[in-house]
Amino acid sequence: MVDVVLVQGFTNFLWLLSMALIVFSGFALIDAATRREDAYRAADKKTKPFWLIILGLAFVVNLIFNILSFLPIIGLIATIVYMVDVRPALRSLPGGGRARRGSSSDGPYGPYNGGR
Numbered sequence: 001m002v003d004v005v006l007v008q009g010f011t012n013f014l015w016l017l018s019m020a021l022i023v024f025s026g027f028a029l030i031d032a033a034t035r036r037e038d039a040y041r042a043a044d045k046k047t048k049p050f051w052l053i054i055l056g057l058a059f060v061v062n063l064i065f066n067i068l069s070f071l072p073i074i075g076l077i078a079t080i081v082y083m084v085d086v087r088p089a090l091r092s093l094p095g096g097g098r099a100r101r102g103s104s105s106d107g108p109y110g111p112y113n114g115g116r
Helices: 002-034 037-042 048-064 070-091
Strands: none
Touching (some): 002 048, 002 070, 037 048, 037 070, 048 070
């Protein structure tokens, strides 16, 4: 009886850990997708497509494979590298490295103020 409860508790813990890894890698993937391409070059990090591929693979691997195999651990390491190294470097840039939406009055050199 106690063995069944322990095994069930361990299984539930692994499921929660797996869900946390999926959410973590999904957040990193979405964050990487919303950053500007030139921000990666300005921060002297790998390119945006590189990080999208790596984080996309980490997300898919976390969806498909069991937490006890080594592939989700490799994906976790890649996600941690993005979150502790690349993301802070991108956020330190002016504008946070985010794609900015310009207004309809913005010209190629900044906002147009009507000659004022």
